[in-house]
Amino acid sequence: MGSETLPKLPTINFSEQNLSPGTNSWFSTCIEVQHALEEYGRFVAVFDEVTLEIHNAIFRTLKELFDLPTETKIQNTSHKPYHGYVGQLPFIPLHESLGINNSTTQGVQSFTKIMWPAGNQHFYESVDSYSMLLAELQEIVMRMVLESYGIKDGCDSHIGSTTHPLLVMKNQVPEMPVNNVTFPCHTDKSFTTILPQKQVGGLEIETKDGNWIAFEPPSPLPCVIAGDAFMAWSNGRIHSPNHQVVARGNEERYSLGAAFFQQMDNKNTR
Numbered sequence: 001m002g003s004e005t006l007p008k009l010p011t012i013n014f015s016e017q018n019l020s021p022g023t024n025s026w027f028s029t030c031i032e033v034q035h036a037l038e039e040y041g042r043f044v045a046v047f048d049e050v051t052l053e054i055h056n057a058i059f060r061t062l063k064e065l066f067d068l069p070t071e072t073k074i075q076n077t078s079h080k081p082y083h084g085y086v087g088q089l090p091f092i093p094l095h096e097s098l099g100i101n102n103s104t105t106q107g108v109q110s111f112t113k114i115m116w117p118a119g120n121q122h123f124y125e126s127v128d129s130y131s132m133l134l135a136e137l138q139e140i141v142m143r144m145v146l147e148s149y150g151i152k153d154g155c156d157s158h159i160g161s162t163t164h165p166l167l168v169m170k171n172q173v174p175e176m177p178v179n180n181v182t183f184p185c186h187t188d189k190s191f192t193t194i195l196p197q198k199q200v201g202g203l204e205i206e207t208k209d210g211n212w213i214a215f216e217p218p219s220p221l222p223c224v225i226a227g228d229a230f231m232a233w234s235n236g237r238i239h240s241p242n243h244q245v246v247a248r249g250n251e252e253r254y255s256l257g258a259a260f261f262q263q264m265d266n267k268n269t270r
């Protein structure tokens, strides 16, 4: 499996100017989003609200979280597989993750209470405000896709209830500095997943023609990946790419996966 760095990542600018519905720049951004999701199933988002300061605060606080004792981390349970605490699994021994359900409602608050019964205002505030921003970006992407497919009348009636589970992850440094897969190849089940990552690298995505490319946008730019729900909803137009994480270098890698699920009312969309 060859791996190379793609010289140009599809990058889309979600600046204020591009976000005014009805303007030419809104419409051309909708087309860019549609094209990137159909051709590549991914893009890098330039979203000014996600500043370097917010980004750095998140990654500092993730270290603090994973440094908690395992006895504390296993208190985070979920009825969904892989959404509670994951760690020390024989087939992914370097990987640890914690799921935060309903991250845009009360989820971050409940999660913070489980991890720090005496409170951790800094963790709560950084993760809560960050997940709100990522949810906002995901809803913009959804609206843009609806618009570019010509589903204009009342986007709101096509967007049902949305859920925003957040996964926070840590991959340890392998003992042997070879290409170790720390998070195996998969597609996401969501509509979209936003993956902000610290500048350590390691995320690889398979292109439609079967090549693996490193996908490493500069901080704080997050990457947006389409998942299986978006592919199914679009009758296969949108591509849900295989991706994986490979350990590189000698630094621990922290990442987030902010998933976006929604119920779509499809009755008027054909």
Ligand SMILES: O=C(O)CCC(=O)C(=O)O
Pocket (backbone or CB within 6 Å): 167, 169, 183, 188, 193, 195, 197, 203, 243, 244, 245, 255, 256, 257
């Ligand atoms: O750690 C990453 O960057 C990727 C994680 C991932 O693919 C996922 O959460 O679905």
Ligand SMILES: [Fe+2]
Pocket (backbone or CB within 6 Å): 186, 187, 188, 193, 243, 257
């Ligand atoms: Fe994924």
